[in-house]
Amino acid sequence: MSEIYAKFCIRHEGFTLNVNLTLPAAGITVLFGHSGSGKTTCLRSMAGLEEFEHSYFSIGDDIWQDSERSLFVPTHKRQLGYVFQESGLFPHLSVNDNLLFGFKRIPESERKISLDSMTKLMGIEHLLERMPHQLSGGEKQRIAIARALLTSPRLLLMDEPLSALDMKRKQEILPYLEKLRSELSIPIVYVTHSVQELARLADHVVVFENGSIIVSDQANKVMSDPRFESVFGSEVGSIFDTTVLEHREHNITALDANGVTILAPKHIGDTGERYRCRILASDVSISLREPVDTSMLNRLPVEIIDIRQPQIPNGHELLVLQFDNGQRLLANLTAKSCHDLELAVGKKVWCQIKSVALS
CATH class of the missing domain: 3.40.50.300 (P-loop containing nucleotide triphosphate hydrolases)
Known part of the structure; x- marks a missing residue:
C-alpha cells in the first residue's frame, strides 16, 4: 500500500x-x-x-x-x-x-x-x-x-x-x-x-x-493509551470496531469485537454489518466478582494491567483493563474505590459498562 x-x-x-x-x-x-x-x-x-x-x-x-x-x-x-x-x-x-x-x-x-x-x-x-x-x-x-x-x-x-x-x-x-x-x-x-x-x-x-x-x-x-489521558480529558475512553453478531430478545443487539461480545440496548443493522463502539472510561465500573442482580448489560472479565495516577491529584485513578484477546479498555475510578477494592496490577476482576455509544 x-x-x-x-x-x-x-x-x-x-x-x-x-x-x-x-x-x-x-x-x-x-x-x-x-x-x-x-x-x-x-x-x-x-x-x-x-x-x-x-x-x-x-x-x-x-x-x-x-x-x-x-x-x-x-x-x-x-x-x-x-x-x-x-x-x-x-x-x-x-x-x-x-x-x-x-x-x-x-x-x-x-x-x-x-x-x-x-x-x-x-x-x-x-x-x-x-x-x-x-x-x-x-x-x-x-x-x-x-x-x-x-x-x-x-x-x-x-x-x-x-x-x-x-x-x-x-x-x-x-x-x-x-x-x-x-x-x-x-x-x-x-x-x-x-x-x-x-x-x-x-x-x-x-x-x-x-x-x-x-x-x-x-x-x-x-x-486506549493512558499516557494520553491529559489530551482527551473527561472524554478519555476506548473505541472498538465491531460486527453485528446477532439480534436477541428485548431489542438487544450482540456485537463482536474480535472475540469480545458487547451488548447494545437497541436493534441495529443486519448480521455482519460493522459498527464502531465508543466506551468512556467514566462509564466503566469494577467488581471483584461476577455481578448478579444488576441492570447493566455488559459484565465482562478483565485483567488490570496498569493503574495510572494523574500528575495533579484529583481523587481519581485511570485503570487499564485487558480482555483475553489483548484488547484494552480504560476505567476511571475514584482513588477510594481502588483502595477499598485493593485493586492492583495483575488482578483479575469484572468490568461493568454503563453505556455504549455506537456509530
Missing part, C-alpha cells in the same frame, strides 16, 4: 512546527490538537498553501514538495480536494452547477466517481436545483465535500469541516463522513479538536501539542 510522507520544519512569528510523518494512504487520518497546536498549518502545508524552506511532501510516487531539489508543485496542480470550515459554495450557482464546476474539468478517463453515485452517497439528490442560500449549514458542507470529491483527488484534506455547525447539524453529517471512509478508496486527512469526531471517524490519529507531534498511531491504540 502506498504511503503519505510529510516533513515540514516551519519557523515564523514565534511559532515552530516540526513534522515528520508517514501516514497510510487509505482511510481517515485525524490531525488532533488544541487551537494553535499546528494541525491546520500542517494541513495547509500538505495542500501547498504554505511554502517553507525545509519541506517535503509526497503521496505514493508523486512528490509535490521537496525543498532540497527546489521542487514545489503549486496547489492548483496538486491532485487533491480541500474542504474548509465554511462551504465556499458559489452563491450564484445552483447545487448542481456547483458540483459540475470541478467535475467538468476532469477528463472522463480520469474520473473516479460519477455525479449520480456521489449525490446518492452524500444524500443530496433532492437538493440539486436549490441555490446555496436555500440550504442548511449541514447541507452546504455535504455539497462542499461532494464537490471536492468530484474532482477525483488522490487526497482529500478537511480543515475542521464541522466546526461552524451546531450539534444537530454535526450529528446529521457524521454518518456521511463514515460512509466516505467505508465506500471510497481516497485517503482523507481531517483536522479537528473534537474528541467525538476523532472517535467516530479516525483510523489513524496524529496528536499535536505546541508545534510538535506527541503520537502518530492507530486510533484505537492511541485512545
Whole structure:
C-alpha cells in the first residue's frame, strides 16, 4: 500500500512546527490538537498553501514538495480536494452547477466517481436545483465535500469541516463522513479538536501539542493509551470496531469485537454489518466478582494491567483493563474505590459498562 510522507520544519512569528510523518494512504487520518497546536498549518502545508524552506511532501510516487531539489508543485496542480470550515459554495450557482464546476474539468478517463453515485452517497439528490442560500449549514458542507470529491483527488484534506455547525447539524453529517471512509478508496486527512469526531471517524490519529507531534498511531491504540489521558480529558475512553453478531430478545443487539461480545440496548443493522463502539472510561465500573442482580448489560472479565495516577491529584485513578484477546479498555475510578477494592496490577476482576455509544 502506498504511503503519505510529510516533513515540514516551519519557523515564523514565534511559532515552530516540526513534522515528520508517514501516514497510510487509505482511510481517515485525524490531525488532533488544541487551537494553535499546528494541525491546520500542517494541513495547509500538505495542500501547498504554505511554502517553507525545509519541506517535503509526497503521496505514493508523486512528490509535490521537496525543498532540497527546489521542487514545489503549486496547489492548483496538486491532485487533491480541500474542504474548509465554511462551504465556499458559489452563491450564484445552483447545487448542481456547483458540483459540475470541478467535475467538468476532469477528463472522463480520469474520473473516479460519477455525479449520480456521489449525490446518492452524500444524500443530496433532492437538493440539486436549490441555490446555496436555500440550504442548511449541514447541507452546504455535504455539497462542499461532494464537490471536492468530484474532482477525483488522490487526497482529500478537511480543515475542521464541522466546526461552524451546531450539534444537530454535526450529528446529521457524521454518518456521511463514515460512509466516505467505508465506500471510497481516497485517503482523507481531517483536522479537528473534537474528541467525538476523532472517535467516530479516525483510523489513524496524529496528536499535536505546541508545534510538535506527541503520537502518530492507530486510533484505537492511541485512545486506549493512558499516557494520553491529559489530551482527551473527561472524554478519555476506548473505541472498538465491531460486527453485528446477532439480534436477541428485548431489542438487544450482540456485537463482536474480535472475540469480545458487547451488548447494545437497541436493534441495529443486519448480521455482519460493522459498527464502531465508543466506551468512556467514566462509564466503566469494577467488581471483584461476577455481578448478579444488576441492570447493566455488559459484565465482562478483565485483567488490570496498569493503574495510572494523574500528575495533579484529583481523587481519581485511570485503570487499564485487558480482555483475553489483548484488547484494552480504560476505567476511571475514584482513588477510594481502588483502595477499598485493593485493586492492583495483575488482578483479575469484572468490568461493568454503563453505556455504549455506537456509530
